[in-house]
Amino acid sequence: MMNRVNLILSICTFFVLTTSCSKEDGPIPSNINADININNPIPVAEGDAEDQSIIFLITIAEADPNNSISVEYAISGGNQNGTGGTLTFPANTNTLTQTVTVTKTGNNIVEEDVPVTVLLFNPSSNANLKNNNIGTSSFVDDDEAGYTVTPQSLTTIEGGSAKTFTVVLDKAPTSDVVFDIASTDTSEGTVSPDNITFNTGNFDTPITVTITPVNDAINDGDISYPVTVGVNTSLSNALFIGLSSTNVSVTNQNN
Numbered sequence: 001m002m003n004r005v006n007l008i009l010s011i012c013t014f015f016v017l018t019t020s021c022s023k024e025d026g027p028i029p030s031n032i033n034a035d036i037n038i039n040n041p042i043p044v045a046e047g048d049a050e051d052q053s054i055i056f057l058i059t060i061a062e063a064d065p066n067n068s069i070s071v072e073y074a075i076s077g078g079n080q081n082g083t084g085g086t087l088t089f090p091a092n093t094n095t096l097t098q099t100v101t102v103t104k105t106g107n108n109i110v111e112e113d114v115p116v117t118v119l120l121f122n123p124s125s126n127a128n129l130k131n132n133n134i135g136t137s138s139f140v141d142d143d144e145a146g147y148t149v150t151p152q153s154l155t156t157i158e159g160g161s162a163k164t165f166t167v168v169l170d171k172a173p174t175s176d177v178v179f180d181i182a183s184t185d186t187s188e189g190t191v192s193p194d195n196i197t198f199n200t201g202n203f204d205t206p207i208t209v210t211i212t213p214v215n216d217a218i219n220d221g222d223i224s225y226p227v228t229v230g231v232n233t234s235l236s237n238a239l240f241i242g243l244s245s246t247n248v249s250v251t252n253q254n255n
């Protein structure tokens, strides 16, 4: 008798549950938890004028047959610094990879490389961010620090006129670059000025340095000495302080 009651109760319970299930008309629940990955693209040289691009690939391991998969992203670096959006993979899609493109406009400025990241966050409930939920890359600066001294050899005559040479930067700095200029034999020639400064505005305008010969009453023959042109390491942009100094070879002829 007891078993029969239990059986009837069980059948009723099954019937009620089945009926209530078939009456549900909300969203079909997802039973997947798709992994979402982002890659680390190889760094890209920034170029000089046009935009260069880094393309990040965001991949889901599988599509959800019934619901879309979405994830938000935030960009750091490049022209899109501080922006972001949402990537949506439609239900049952065959497209498992989408892209986020970050660009940078090239220039002729000597600067540090620009790091670029794309951070993934807030995935939909049917998806799971893998350990590397951040993609990293960089725009590599292709502008090399340098300067040009012209000419690097000249001749003066005791009691004669002054001679000049010029110094100019090859590429723009982001802050001051200071050169110290010194005669290594002030009994034969002196320099003016003894330091010059380039900045973001005047980097490509040559600055003139004057060498004034020193006269003496000694029959000392022609004397050669270098005038040194070197970056002042404590006053200059860090990307320029490794540049080696230049010797301007000066010969002061005896009169």
Ligand SMILES: [Ca+2]
Residues within 6 Å of the ligand: 046, 047, 048, 106, 107, 108, 109, 141, 142, 143
């Ligand atoms: Ca460049």
Ligand SMILES: [Ca+2]
Residues within 6 Å of the ligand: 046, 106, 107, 108, 109, 110, 111, 141, 142, 143
């Ligand atoms: Ca640059």
Ligand SMILES: [Ca+2]
Residues within 6 Å of the ligand: 158, 215, 216, 217, 218, 219, 220, 221, 254, 255
């Ligand atoms: Ca002399």
